[in-house]
Amino acid sequence: MTTDEPVDYERTWHAALAEMSKHGIGSRDRAFLNLTRFVGLIGENVLLSVPFEQTKRMLEGPLREQVAETLSNQLGQQVRVAISVDESLQAAVQELDGAGTDEGASQTGSDANPDTNAQEPDHSDGTLGFSVPGGSQIAAEQVPRPRSAHPDVVLPPRSVGGRTDAPQPSDEEYSPRLNPKYTFDTFVIGDSNRFAHAAAIAIAEEPGQAYNPLFIHGDSGLGKTHLLHAIGHYVHDYHPKLRVRYVSSEEFTNDFVNSIRDDRAATFQRRYRDNVDVLLIDDIQFLQGKEQTQEEFFHTFNALHSSGKQIVLTSDQPPEKLTTFADRMRSRFKSGLTTDVHPPELETRIAILRKKANAERMDIGDDVLELVASKISTNIRELEGALIRVAAYASLQKEPVDRAKAAFVLKDVVPSETGQITVHQIIAETAVYFGVTVDDIKGTSRSRNLVTARQIAMYLSRELTEHSFPQLGQHFGGRDHTTVMHAEKKIRQLIGERQPIYDQITELTTQIRRRSS
Numbered sequence: 001m002t003t004d005e006p007v008d009y010e011r012t013w014h015a016a017l018a019e020m021s022k023h024g025i026g027s028r029d030r031a032f033l034n035l036t037r038f039v040g041l042i043g044e045n046v047l048l049s050v051p052f053e054q055t056k057r058m059l060e061g062p063l064r065e066q067v068a069e070t071l072s073n074q075l076g077q078q079v080r081v082a083i084s085v086d087e088s089l090q091a092a093v094q095e096l097d098g099a100g101t102d103e104g105a106s107q108t109g110s111d112a113n114p115d116t117n118a119q120e121p122d123h124s125d126g127t128l129g130f131s132v133p134g135g136s137q138i139a140a141e142q143v144p145r146p147r148s149a150h151p152d153v154v155l156p157p158r159s160v161g162g163r164t165d166a167p168q169p170s171d172e173e174y175s176p177r178l179n180p181k182y183t184f185d186t187f188v189i190g191d192s193n194r195f196a197h198a199a200a201i202a203i204a205e206e207p208g209q210a211y212n213p214l215f216i217h218g219d220s221g222l223g224k225t226h227l228l229h230a231i232g233h234y235v236h237d238y239h240p241k242l243r244v245r246y247v248s249s250e251e252f253t254n255d256f257v258n259s260i261r262d263d264r265a266a267t268f269q270r271r272y273r274d275n276v277d278v279l280l281i282d283d284i285q286f287l288q289g290k291e292q293t294q295e296e297f298f299h300t301f302n303a304l305h306s307s308g309k310q311i312v313l314t315s316d317q318p319p320e321k322l323t324t325f326a327d328r329m330r331s332r333f334k335s336g337l338t339t340d341v342h343p344p345e346l347e348t349r350i351a352i353l354r355k356k357a358n359a360e361r362m363d364i365g366d367d368v369l370e371l372v373a374s375k376i377s378t379n380i381r382e383l384e385g386a387l388i389r390v391a392a393y394a395s396l397q398k399e400p401v402d403r404a405k406a407a408f409v410l411k412d413v414v415p416s417e418t419g420q421i422t423v424h425q426i427i428a429e430t431a432v433y434f435g436v437t438v439d440d441i442k443g444t445s446r447s448r449n450l451v452t453a454r455q456i457a458m459y460l461s462r463e464l465t466e467h468s469f470p471q472l473g474q475h476f477g478g479r480d481h482t483t484v485m486h487a488e489k490k491i492r493q494l495i496g497e498r499q500p501i502y503d504q505i506t507e508l509t510t511q512i513r514r515r516s517s
């Protein structure tokens, strides 16, 4: 994380609590504040996390002003308060509750401040395990919530960068192309990504205002793309007049190269400078070594930045390690907020699997989820891949899997310790397995056998390597990335429906892993 002055969040929060207590804060409010964590300071936004929706609603009442004022005093700058629900904090609350040690919580039932219009506890959302008066008061200035999205953060409304009169996007030129599954709602927060998530929310709340650019880095499969899309959805839903564009670095490169080839520089500029308010650009490391594209990106970046438009970048490396970028580029990348994502700890991995299993209606017990989470620790994409295998097995067997069966399935799935698997190797192994040639796999024949072999090779390449969809498209005979996406989705579905496909995938994975170790 990069900030001007490192702030000790925990100490600041405790000091703020002490100050509010001195000024006679009611015990009910203190109970809510005791449940709250100071997660980050982004510009003038303090990001607080609470374990329950109900706690959030309480803090969004008149208490928020008081908290903001106290924190402003503590931090020596005017701040506003954003509140998000982080379900992972519930475990800590339950521990405290079980031990009866939460001072505020244990007092609240009997000692609620009479001035706060206390009501009976509301546990209708299955939340608080102790007595907290539940009269929720939504702040009058709450941002209106359009459509179905409901990220758990509310800031007082503000005009967005003075651009509320920006023209409505025209469908022809504008398409955010966001994966509907990658939202803030589906993103599980843990220590490994808490700050990155908070920063993403702050950016999405006020594009171009909080930090610009936001630079998120971390190893493959840790949620960077997910956060980019989540920002895109949020802006799309809450700032409908702002135009969001998500693009992978490969697509940006291709667009640029094609625009030069076809003499369509103006179209390119319109797409990336004029017709965009929030540019989300993924895997910036792929621009390394592409000098002309980097130069164009530099101009795009400057044009957007100088007109107050938000840029969010992701990379597998921090800016200072992107050594083939010109210094001026790297210093641009660092000029806003840099944050990273780490491999999630066990509890977060279990929570991710549980959320995924619920979303996909997979009937898998907690003990099995724990087993899967304990086997795969460094890459969430692999974690999800393992879950899909276990679910597929259960679906084919038509009975729930227990730990022993899951362990049996996972022995072929768990990544080998050594050896880098390449797409080239996967294509070669798949070709041999199906009795076809590498050229057949990369070629265009639509014969049924070949299509299956090709799609399986694409699926395995996505699962076993760190390449993005556009890169895989290149490996498979220069295909469009959407073809690889389609193949991955198709095989993911078939693996749970057809035993032969399941067996082929399992055998091939074992072979590929064995040969690479």
Ligand SMILES: Nc1ncnc2c1ncn2[C@@H]1O[C@H](COP(=O)(O)OP(=O)(O)OP(=O)(O)O)[C@@H](O)[C@H]1O
Residues within 6 Å of the ligand: 182, 186, 187, 188, 189, 193, 218, 219, 220, 221, 222, 223, 224, 225, 226, 227, 283, 316, 352, 380, 381, 384, 466, 467, 468
């Ligand atoms: N915190 C999280 N909560 C829920 N799902 C997550 C989380 N982090 C990652 N995932 C899921 O893990 C998978 C991989 O994540 P994603 O593609 O965002 O990784 P990435 O960091 O962009 O990887 P790469 O650098 O290879 O592009 C996605 O399906 C994503 O939804």
